[in-house]
Amino acid sequence: MTTMTPTTPRATPQGPAGKPLGRPFGSSKLTSRGVANAVVLIAALYTMLPTVWLLLASTKNADALFGSDILSLSDFSFVSNLSDLFAMDGGLYGEWYLNSLLYAVVGALVGSLISVSAGYAFDKYEFRHKEKLFGLVLTGVMVPQTVLALPLYLVASGIGIVNTFWAVFIPVLFNPFGVYLARILSNGYVPNEVLEASRVDGAGELQTYVRVSLRMLGPGFVTVFLFQLTAIWNNFFLPMVMLSDQHLYPLSLGLYTWNSSATVSPEYYPLVVIGSLLAVVPLIVAFITLQRYWKSGLTAGSVK
Amino acid sequence: MSTVTSSTRAPTSSAAAAPAKPLRKAGQRQQKLAAFTLLAPFTVLLVAVFLVPVGYAIGLSFFSEDHDGLGFGGGETVFTGLRSYLAVLSDPSFVSGFGAILLYCVIFVPAVVVGALALALLLDSGLMRLRRTAQMLLYLPHAVPGVIAAVIWLYLYTPGLSPVIKLFAQADITIDFLGLHTVLPSIVNIALWSGLGYNMVIFYAALQALPREVIEAARIDGAGGFRTALMVKVPIIRGSVVMVCMFALIGALQLFTEPMLMNQATPMVNSRFTPNMYIFDAAFRRNNYGLASAASVILLVVTCALSYAVTRWAGRRERSAR
Numbered sequence: 001m002t003t004m005t006p007t008t009p010r011a012t013p014q015g016p017a018g019k020p021l022g023r024p025f026g027s028s029k030l031t032s033r034g035v036a037n038a039v040v041l042i043a044a045l046y047t048m049l050p051t052v053w054l055l056l057a058s059t060k061n062a063d064a065l066f067g068s069d070i071l072s073l074s075d076f077s078f079v080s081n082l083s084d085l086f087a088m089d090g091g092l093y094g095e096w097y098l099n100s101l102l103y104a105v106v107g108a109l110v111g112s113l114i115s116v117s118a119g120y121a122f123d124k125y126e127f128r129h130k131e132k133l134f135g136l137v138l139t140g141v142m143v144p145q146t147v148l149a150l151p152l153y154l155v156a157s158g159i160g161i162v163n164t165f166w167a168v169f170i171p172v173l174f175n176p177f178g179v180y181l182a183r184i185l186s187n188g189y190v191p192n193e194v195l196e197a198s199r200v201d202g203a204g205e206l207q208t209y210v211r212v213s214l215r216m217l218g219p220g221f222v223t224v225f226l227f228q229l230t231a232i233w234n235n236f237f238l239p240m241v242m243l244s245d246q247h248l249y250p251l252s253l254g255l256y257t258w259n260s261s262a263t264v265s266p267e268y269y270p271l272v273v274i275g276s277l278l279a280v281v282p283l284i285v286a287f288i289t290l291q292r293y294w295k296s297g298l299t300a301g302s303v304k
Numbered sequence: 305m306s307t308v309t310s311s312t313r314a315p316t317s318s319a320a321a322a323p324a325k326p327l328r329k330a331g332q333r334q335q336k337l338a339a340f341t342l343l344a345p346f347t348v349l350l351v352a353v354f355l356v357p358v359g360y361a362i363g364l365s366f367f368s369e370d371h372d373g374l375g376f377g378g379g380e381t382v383f384t385g386l387r388s389y390l391a392v393l394s395d396p397s398f399v400s401g402f403g404a405i406l407l408y409c410v411i412f413v414p415a416v417v418v419g420a421l422a423l424a425l426l427l428d429s430g431l432m433r434l435r436r437t438a439q440m441l442l443y444l445p446h447a448v449p450g451v452i453a454a455v456i457w458l459y460l461y462t463p464g465l466s467p468v469i470k471l472f473a474q475a476d477i478t479i480d481f482l483g484l485h486t487v488l489p490s491i492v493n494i495a496l497w498s499g500l501g502y503n504m505v506i507f508y509a510a511l512q513a514l515p516r517e518v519i520e521a522a523r524i525d526g527a528g529g530f531r532t533a534l535m536v537k538v539p540i541i542r543g544s545v546v547m548v549c550m551f552a553l554i555g556a557l558q559l560f561t562e563p564m565l566m567n568q569a570t571p572m573v574n575s576r577f578t579p580n581m582y583i584f585d586a587a588f589r590r591n592n593y594g595l596a597s598a599a600s601v602i603l604l605v606v607t608c609a610l611s612y613a614v615t616r617w618a619g620r621r622e623r624s625a626r
Contacts, residue, residue: 032529036431043423044441047501050456051444053467057459065465118346125339133347140354142550142611146558146580147604150587150596151357154364174349188513199331205338234449236561237580241588252451256565259455263568276452283447291440 051280058274062266065273081274088271095247096254100233101282103168103250108229111173115228116221119182120213124195134183140176146237153241167242168250172232178224185220186213222290233283251279358604365389365597388598397576398599402606404488404578405556412492413552416499421545423500424507425533439508442501450498450561457494458569482570494562499555503548510544511537550614557607560584579603 057065061077085093122134152171156162190213198208214221236252243249246257255275262268368384392398423442427435445453460466461481472479481490514537522536538545560580566573567581575589576582579599587596 033431036426036429037433040423040426040432040438040442043419043500044438047442047445047497049468050453050460050497051448053460054456114345114349117342121339121342125335127336127339133343136350139608140350142554142607143354143358143604146560146583147600147607148354148357150583150600151361152353153587154593154597155357155360158360170349171353174353176350176354179346205334206341209338209342230446234451236449236451241584252449255455256451259451259565260568272455276455279452280448284444287443287447288440291436 054273054277054280058270058277060270060273062270065269077270078274081270085271085274085278088268089246092246092254093271093275096249096251097278099248100250100252100279102165103172103235104229104232104282107169107172107232108225111175111228111232112178112221112225114173115175115178115224116182116186116214116217117209119179119184120186120190120209120217122179122183123186124190124192124213137176137179140174141180145235149238149241152238156242162242163244163248165248168235168239168248171238172228172235175224175228175231178228181224181227182217182220185223186217189220190216226286226290229286230283251275255279361597361600361604364593365601366594368592368594384594388594389602391595392599392602395582397574398579398582401576401579401582405559407488408492408559409553409556411489412495412556413549415492415496416503416552417545417548419496419500420503420548421507421538423504424511425537427504427508428511428537429529429533431529439501439505442504444501445498446502448498451565453498454494454562454565457490457497458565461490462569482566482572484572487566487570487572491559491562491566495555495559499552503552506548507541507544510541514540546614550611553610553614554607557603557610 058081059076059078061081118137122130122137148171153162156167161167194212194216195208198212199205203211233250234252235250236256239248239250239253240256243253246254249257255272258268258275259272262272365388366383366385367381368388426432427439432438448456460468463469463480466481469479469481480486518536518540519532522532527535558580559578563573563577563581564584567575567577575585580603583596583599583603586592586599
């Protein structure tokens with residue numbers, strides 16, 4: 001978490017899309033600037049507090065964790081915590097980590113491609129019952145995941161795939177919010193004139209989609225991907241319902257079970273803390289590295 | 305698989321006259337084919353992991369398994385009609401779950417919407433230094449899985465472990481985050497921490513997509529930054545505001561992870577604290593799938609009714625605003 005600060009040192013006040021930011025629009029500009037920055041600073045401190053605590057706590061062993069002073073670095077056992085983490089229960093944590101990567105990265109890639117394609121079709125093509133079908137998509141957006149989890153479990157146990165990789169992987173591909181988002185983004189990013197031009201050139205519809213539209217939808221794709229990646233990485237209820245084999249667990253479920261065991265065997269506490277810290281890293285990396293890409297897309301994407 | 309999709313998509317073939325511009329026949333057929341191909345995978349998923357399970361749960365809610373009392377499998381499944389629904393609705397622990405959710409919403413929804421909107425407007429105002437860094441820091445909690453967020457905050461709520469409680473104690477203030485009246489705000493705080501930056505990004509993206517001419521026109525007309533934000537920007541992005549409200553409400557109904565972890569730490573949160581915890585409890589602790597399905601269907605209906613009401617209300621306001 002501390003590593004992210006140096007990556008964004010040049011936040012110049014110029015907006016990327018040529019926003020006239022430096023223009024004076026009030027006599028009390030200096031004070032409003034101060035107030036605005038103070039408010040955001042307080043909000044940022046609020047968001048940072050638990051993360052900073054997690055970072056500090058990960059350097060403590062079980063005794064020091066419940067000891068008096070969290071800020072003292074006298075008892076630095078980050079490295080031994082780390083080796084304990086990967087050694088515990090026969091390296092189970094490493095397996096969870098790989099599982100989470102598999103569910104989230106592959107799932108989000110496939111899922112966003114499916115969602116973006118559907119959203120694009122909703123935006124660019126006319127067909128009968130289109131709005132009815134889209135209404136179904138919106139209903140899908142509104143239905144809580146947890147409400148679907150139990151019915152999904154019942155269906156999965158009916159066809160005998162409970163407690164398998166697919167029981168978690170297939171449901172997470174379904175992302176109606178991604179379709180909703182992709183429809184809006186497609187409307188913004190891909191001008192109809194481009195399609196017309198491509199048609200005049202004699203290119204097929206799917207050819208146009210793959211070669212032209214998908215490229216223009218790139219930033220939108222990343223946005224959908226990022227949201228879905230986060231959702232799958234954070235997914236907890238579905239795996240909890242579907243899986244009983246610890247070797248198939250994603251990180252969230254694994255850490256939950258360890259946290260539950262910690263009430264009986266406190267040696268799990270530091271492992272939950274450092275395990276949580278490591279579990280948070282990939283998404284932060286993904287967000288930082290993809291941030292520039294999809295944010296420039298969002299600002300430059302105003303096609304009008 | 306193809307039969308499922310084609311049954312949903314079949315009526316498409318007769319929608320020839322839909323596009324405004326008359327196109328060549330071959331082109332139309334190709335367009336329809338493209339729309340079909342692009343929609344097919346999603347439609348399969350829609351049927352397989354949404355419509356079928358929901359239908360199955362509705363069906364199951366009318367049945368009940370008669371156990372032989374010893375818990376051995378092989379109980380007989382019998383049609384019981386609305387008995388499960390009556391059992392759920394007359395269960396005070398289920399109804400009180402909705403009470404908890406309602407109270408939670410009253411605190412959470414205004415807090416997250418106003419907070420996120422204010423932060424997004426501040427970031428968009430051009431007054432900010434280090435906009436990207438600030439945005440990233442605020443978004444950070446969304447990258448923290450709900451379970452982990454709940455674990456961290458739980459530690460921060462625990463006396464003896466929490467630096468926050470220690471800090472207040474030095475000022476002679478005793479705070480019990482897990483008491484009778486504070487446990488719900490404590491849960492709200494976890495959700496707020498997780499959701500603030502995420503919703504801010506949604507608002508910020510909407511603000512960034514605003515036509516710059518409109519903002520500039522307002523400024524030329526002499527509107528200050530604050531007035532531009534409230535009178536020009538917010539009304540234009542009210543669609544996003546409604547969307548965030550809606551998702552906050554739906555998210556509230558989903559409430560599960562945080563109280564589930566709190567349940568291990570404080571007696572103030574029982575194992576049926578929210579409707580979803582009730583469903584989990586019914587299905588996996590009491591092994592009563594009929595009851596759990598009925599509760600799921602009720603929650604589903606309430607959710608849909610609520611979001612339908614919100615969108616209708618927003619739609620009417622939008623129309624009257626024009």
